[in-house]
Every structure is written in structure tokens, then in C-alpha cells.
Amino acid sequence: MTTSTKGLEGIVATQSSISSIIDDQLSYVGYKIDDLAVKSSFEEVIYLLWNLKLPTEDELARIKTELAENMEIPNAVIEHLRSYDLSTVHPMAALRTAVSLLGLYDSEADVMDPEANKRKAIRIQAKIATIVAAFSRIRNGQDPVKPKKNLGYAENFLYMLNGKEAEDIEIEAINKALVLHADHELNASTFTARVCVATLSDIYSGITAAISALKGPLHGGANENVMKMLTEIGEEENAIPYIEEKLKNKEKIMGMGHRVYQNGDPRAKHLKKMSEELTKLTGQEKWYNMSVEIEEYVKESKGLPANVDFYSASVYHSLGIDHDLFTPIFAVSRTSGWLAHILEQYDNNRLIRPRAEYTGPELQDYVELPQRG
Known part of the structure; x- marks a missing residue:
């Protein structure tokens, strides 16, 4: 197999x-x-x-x-x-x-x-x-x-x-x-x-x-966790020290990188633009500015660009969404x-039934209950 x-x-x-x-x-x-x-x-x-x-x-x-x-x-x-x-x-x-x-x-x-x-x-x-x-x-x-x-x-x-x-x-x-x-x-x-x-x-x-x-959280919860991260950072001057500490501790930066994109998520730039417009309109520019700082730093230091979840967080937040x-x-x-x-x-249906590579013990002889030590 x-x-x-x-x-x-x-x-x-x-x-x-x-x-x-x-x-x-x-x-x-x-x-x-x-x-x-x-x-x-x-x-x-x-x-x-x-x-x-x-x-x-x-x-x-x-x-x-x-x-x-x-x-x-x-x-x-x-x-x-x-x-x-x-x-x-x-x-x-x-x-x-x-x-x-x-x-x-x-x-x-x-x-x-x-x-x-x-x-x-x-x-x-x-x-x-x-x-x-x-x-x-x-x-x-x-x-x-x-x-x-x-x-x-x-x-x-x-x-x-x-x-x-x-x-x-x-x-x-x-x-x-x-x-x-x-x-x-x-x-x-x-x-x-x-x-x-x-x-x-x-x-x-x-x-x-x-x-x-x-x-x-490894699939759909990323944008919620991005906003949690931005809220924890609080102010723009705290952004880079916060990310440096995360990277030092080998912690994942939510919203950065994507498993199937090597050179960046093509969707991210559209929500980045919306984030810039909405945060300016609502007087919450710090969320956009902070996001840009983080994106540039992580891309430079780890080679990870932002994905679609990264800027959707500040877009939704600017709209007053929980x-x-x-x-x-x-x-x-x-x-x-x-x-x-x-x-x-x-x-065009066919039952999806993949196989698994078995990693357990080889075939064993059954031991009767009284003889099990």
C-alpha cells in the first residue's frame, strides 16, 4: 500500500x-x-x-x-x-x-x-x-x-x-x-x-x-483570532515588540501565510484596501496601520505574506460586527x-473512501481473559 x-x-x-x-x-x-x-x-x-x-x-x-x-x-x-x-x-x-x-x-x-x-x-x-x-x-x-x-x-x-x-x-x-x-x-x-x-x-x-x-480555529477562526491579537496589542507602538515576542516563542501569527499560496494570497489586497477606507471613515485607522506594520515585519522576517483573513478582521471590526x-x-x-x-x-458521485497506512502492531494471537497479565 x-x-x-x-x-x-x-x-x-x-x-x-x-x-x-x-x-x-x-x-x-x-x-x-x-x-x-x-x-x-x-x-x-x-x-x-x-x-x-x-x-x-x-x-x-x-x-x-x-x-x-x-x-x-x-x-x-x-x-x-x-x-x-x-x-x-x-x-x-x-x-x-x-x-x-x-x-x-x-x-x-x-x-x-x-x-x-x-x-x-x-x-x-x-x-x-x-x-x-x-x-x-x-x-x-x-x-x-x-x-x-x-x-x-x-x-x-x-x-x-x-x-x-x-x-x-x-x-x-x-x-x-x-x-x-x-x-x-x-x-x-x-x-x-x-x-x-x-x-x-x-x-x-x-x-x-x-x-x-x-x-x-485552524480553518475558519483565523480572522476572529487576528482581531483578538490586534486588540491585545492595543496601540501601534506595541505592534512590533508584540510580534517579536511571539516569533521568539515560536508562536503562530494568525492571518499570515497560507498552505497553498507560495507568494501571497491574491484575495488579501482587496480587503486591505477596504480596511484602509473603512478604518479611516470610522476614525479607527490604528487597526489598519497596525496591520500593515505587522504584515511588513512578518513578511520581511519570516517570508510570510498576509492571507485573506488578516485584513477581513479590521474590515468587520470597522463595521461594528462582534x-x-x-x-x-x-x-x-x-x-x-x-x-x-x-x-x-x-x-458524478462515488463514495469517498480512502485508506489508512496502518502503524499498529503486527498480527497477534488472542489471549484469553484469565491469562492476560
């Missing part, structure tokens, strides 16, 4: 037409992330990932309408969110449970034909934003806000989160973040989703499994990619 590779690093596990990372260039269905980040809406990217082509004007209008019309969540899910111990539960745990619960209220949950799966994909993508916003408001002693059917996806999310319509720059920032996080080839949560549905389990199971994988909501917002975006991969897996 072939020997194992720790973490499956470098192993090609499947074929996919959804996204690629080639020569440090991320693309969705062949479209460069730089173009999509600047020119497209999140709804366009959802359509692109699910249909492997950019939408026409009519197709874009249709998916926008379908998403807006399906954003409301069952009252039973809202009441379930109210029942949590809101002083201790992490939003990712709440999201994981609520998405699983959604499946109980979908009459097509176990209908597996392609058209039903597309309808469920719309419902899940629409409702996951509402769940995150509702949980946030309930936790803060506020009532959930119903979505507006005339608002786009990013705008609706901010409206449900804050109870008021957002400024253009805020909508632009969230839309850009959603586009940049939408898919990333065969990452841990996407692979988890594909393994789950390869058993022919339903879409809700696949998304719940993916959320569970994203919950881990730090522990950063990963759930990541999940809102990545759900589009998870669903694309789930649909692709269903279309």
Missing part, C-alpha cells in the same frame, strides 16, 4: 470545475478573483459557482429574487435560537445546530432529484444569512429583523443585523468579503461536505458537516461554494 501523506497535503482527491488555484492565482470557473472582487455582486458569484457560467441580466434578476423571497426562517428556528444559553454558546455552534434544524422544516429535504436540490440550495443560501443576523440580535436582547425583498443579499444581511439600511461603502465591503470567501478549491470544510454527501446523505447534512469543519461573528459570516459566504461542490458531487 502507498504510504500516507500527513494532512493529505499535495494529494489530488477529485476533479472539479468550480474553482482553481494555479500559480498562486485563484479563479472561479476560470474567472480571476481580482475581476470578480472588483466587478461582480455576490449573487453573480453564487450563480457562477452553481451553473459554471456568468448569469445574463434575466438570470441574475431571477436568482436575486429567489434569494430575497426565501430569506425568512421558520419561527420555530427563531424560538430555538432564543432557547440557547446565550452567555456561553459560540455563534458557530448555534449556526451548525440551526442549519440542521432547518432541514426538519423543508418538505423536500430528502428529495434527491437535481431540481429539488437546486431549490434547496437557494433556500439554504438565503436563510443562512438570516440565521446569523437573528442570532446576533437575540443575543443582544433585540428582536430579529425580517429581510426586505427589495434589497440585495449583502445589503439585506446588514439590514437584518443592524435594523437599518446600510451605507454604500458598508454594502461594498460585505459584498466584496462574500465574493472573496465564496470558494477555495478543496479546503477542509468543502472536502467534508463532499465526503458527507458522497454517501447520498442530504444537502442539509452536507452543509451542517461543512460548518462543523469550518468551526475549527468578533465572534467573523467566522459565521465566512460560513454565509462559503455556503455558496459548499453548495456548488455538493451539487457537483451528486452529479
Whole structure:
């Protein structure tokens, strides 16, 4: 048997037409992330990932309408969110449970034909934003806000989160973040989703499994930990001494470096620009300035450039978003990619069943219980 590779690093596990990372260039269905980040809406990217082509004007209008019309969540899910111990539960745990619960209220949950799966994909993508916003408001002693059917996806999310319509720059920032996080080839949560549905389990199971994988701090929690680090540093003059001490103790600097990029994450520069604009607008320039100092120092001393999580932290913070909501917002975006991969897996399915390299003892003789010393 072939020997194992720790973490499956470098192993090609499947074929996919959804996204690629080639020569440090991320693309969705062949479209460069730089173009999509600047020119497209999140709804366009959802359509692109699910249909492997950019939408026409009519197709874009249709998916926008379908998403807006399906954003409301069952009252039973809202009441379930109210029942949590809101002083201790992490939003990712709440999201994981609520998405699983959604499946109980979908009459097509176990209908597996392609058209039903597309309808469920719309419902899940629409409702996951509402769940995150509702949980946030309930936790803060506020009532959930119903979505507006005339608002786009990013705008609706901010409206449900804050109870008021957002400024253009805020909508632009969230839309850009959603586009940049939408898919990333065969990452841990996407692979988890594909393994789950390869058993022919339903879409809700696949998304719940993916959320569970994203919950881990080595995958989805990086931007939350970046903001925790910046908060601990406090002021700009403390940044380099803090990082020097971390590096001296061989501690990981969150948001720096990426396993699949050798020369830098192509997504980072877009959120870096948004961070600069938003922190200046809100009078919180120190978070951007501190981030730039850290990025330059770590890149110079360790050869590690910033990844997409590094600047998304200060972007979300500038928007007044609670730090522990950063990963759930990541999940809102990545759900589009998870669903694309789930649909692709269903279309050409084979049970995913790798082997393990055995490292235990050789075959042994069974010893009867009385003779065991």
C-alpha cells in the first residue's frame, strides 16, 4: 500500500470545475478573483459557482429574487435560537445546530432529484444569512429583523443585523468579503461536505458537516483570532515588540501565510484596501496601520505574506460586527461554494473512501481473559 501523506497535503482527491488555484492565482470557473472582487455582486458569484457560467441580466434578476423571497426562517428556528444559553454558546455552534434544524422544516429535504436540490440550495443560501443576523440580535436582547425583498443579499444581511439600511461603502465591503470567501478549491470544510454527501446523505447534512469543519480555529477562526491579537496589542507602538515576542516563542501569527499560496494570497489586497477606507471613515485607522506594520515585519522576517483573513478582521471590526461573528459570516459566504461542490458531487458521485497506512502492531494471537497479565 502507498504510504500516507500527513494532512493529505499535495494529494489530488477529485476533479472539479468550480474553482482553481494555479500559480498562486485563484479563479472561479476560470474567472480571476481580482475581476470578480472588483466587478461582480455576490449573487453573480453564487450563480457562477452553481451553473459554471456568468448569469445574463434575466438570470441574475431571477436568482436575486429567489434569494430575497426565501430569506425568512421558520419561527420555530427563531424560538430555538432564543432557547440557547446565550452567555456561553459560540455563534458557530448555534449556526451548525440551526442549519440542521432547518432541514426538519423543508418538505423536500430528502428529495434527491437535481431540481429539488437546486431549490434547496437557494433556500439554504438565503436563510443562512438570516440565521446569523437573528442570532446576533437575540443575543443582544433585540428582536430579529425580517429581510426586505427589495434589497440585495449583502445589503439585506446588514439590514437584518443592524435594523437599518446600510451605507454604500458598508454594502461594498460585505459584498466584496462574500465574493472573496465564496470558494477555495478543496479546503477542509468543502472536502467534508463532499465526503458527507458522497454517501447520498442530504444537502442539509452536507452543509451542517461543512460548518462543523469550518468551526475549527485552524480553518475558519483565523480572522476572529487576528482581531483578538490586534486588540491585545492595543496601540501601534506595541505592534512590533508584540510580534517579536511571539516569533521568539515560536508562536503562530494568525492571518499570515497560507498552505497553498507560495507568494501571497491574491484575495488579501482587496480587503486591505477596504480596511484602509473603512478604518479611516470610522476614525479607527490604528487597526489598519497596525496591520500593515505587522504584515511588513512578518513578511520581511519570516517570508510570510498576509492571507485573506488578516485584513477581513479590521474590515468587520470597522463595521461594528462582534468578533465572534467573523467566522459565521465566512460560513454565509462559503455556503455558496459548499453548495456548488455538493451539487457537483451528486452529479458524478462515488463514495469517498480512502485508506489508512496502518502503524499498529503486527498480527497477534488472542489471549484469553484469565491469562492476560
